[in-house]
Amino acid sequence: MTTLLNVDKMSKRFGGLEAIKEMSFTVEEGEVVGLIGPNGAGKTTCFNVVSGTLPASGGAITFEGENLIGRRTCDIVQMGLARTYQATSVFPKSTVLENVVRGAFVRSQDSFLGSLLGTRASARAQAATRTHCMEILEQVGIAHVHGELADALPYGDQRRLGVAVALASNPKLIMMDEPAAGLNPEESLAMGALIRGIHDSGQASVLIVEHDMRLVMGICDRIIVLDHGELIAAGSPDEIRNNPKVIEAYLGTEVVS
Ligand SMILES: Nc1ncnc2c1ncn2[C@@H]1O[C@H](COP(=O)(O)OP(=O)(O)O)[C@@H](O)[C@H]1O
Numbered sequence: 001m002t003t004l005l006n007v008d009k010m011s012k013r014f015g016g017l018e019a020i021k022e023m024s025f026t027v028e029e030g031e032v033v034g035l036i037g038p039n040g041a042g043k044t045t046c047f048n049v050v051s052g053t054l055p056a057s058g059g060a061i062t063f064e065g066e067n068l069i070g071r072r073t074c075d076i077v078q079m080g081l082a083r084t085y086q087a088t089s090v091f092p093k094s095t096v097l098e099n100v101v102r103g104a105f106v107r108s109q110d111s112f113l114g115s116l117l118g119t120r121a122s123a124r125a126q127a128a129t130r131t132h133c134m135e136i137l138e139q140v141g142i143a144h145v146h147g148e149l150a151d152a153l154p155y156g157d158q159r160r161l162g163v164a165v166a167l168a169s170n171p172k173l174i175m176m177d178e179p180a181a182g183l184n185p186e187e188s189l190a191m192g193a194l195i196r197g198i199h200d201s202g203q204a205s206v207l208i209v210e211h212d213m214r215l216v217m218g219i220c221d222r223i224i225v226l227d228h229g230e231l232i233a234a235g236s237p238d239e240i241r242n243n244p245k246v247i248e249a250y251l252g253t254e255v256v257s
């Protein structure tokens with residue numbers, strides 16, 4: 001197995017708060033890994049540090065063996081590590097297709113420059129990008145609304161658009177922060193199928209934070225559990241479901257089902 005993401009003793013402090021304490025984990029090529037834990041455990045902070053949105057306070061992070069610490073977010077996307085956000089984050093006054101095209105340009109600076117210069121080669125590249133982006137919209141199930149403004153979409157479709165924008169950068173690993181948040185059970189099931197499809201088609205590996213335990217247990221090969229900034233367990237969905245430490249961390253919240 002090839003290791004895509006290697007997080008080694010990563011720490012993150014906010015003033016006196018140790019939000020993440022020497023967290024170590026890997027994501028191998030071809031895996032769907034779940035990162036779960038109670039509210040405030042540090043899951044989003046972990047994503048923010050790995051994706052370069054926030055600086056680490058300590059530790060090492062590599063992607064395909066290359067150091068990520070100190071790199072800009074856009075450089076990290078170019079290396080093949082994309083993410084979706086907990087809140088919907090699209091350009092609201094651009095069309096659905098334009099949003100995805102922007103996602104694709106992050107990985108192809110050349111065609112963006114070319115499009116400014118208006119060369120013939122760039123016209124071809126733009127057409128290819130558009131076709132590629134329409135295929136991604138088909139995949140996530142919102143191609144029929146490609147011409148609508150992003151903020152006119154129903155909430156569930158906006159979440160799918162977030163996935164499409166991340167996919168457009170051709171990531172090797174896609175990190176998703178609560179992709180099913182706010183979705184009804186049916187939409188949540190469809191989101192699970194979409195994510196598993198991204199994996200099964202060999203498109204990308206996935207690291208997912210999600211509260212919907214049915215979704216997490218249903219699609220993950222491996223799950224790691226964060227509690228108060230510390231990793232308390234790692235294993236298969238079955239091992240995690242029956243781990244006393246995990247049950248204790250979640251006690252009273254009834255999320256492990
Ligand atoms: N930018 C920030 N500044 C200060 N504290 C933060 C910041 N981001 C997160 N925190 C704190 O870090 C802890 C972990 O938060 P977060 O990573 O959002 O948890 P989770 O995503 O697991 O619910 C919380 O106590 C939160 O208040």
Ligand SMILES: [Mg+2]
Pocket residue numbers: 043044045086
């Ligand atoms: Mg969070």
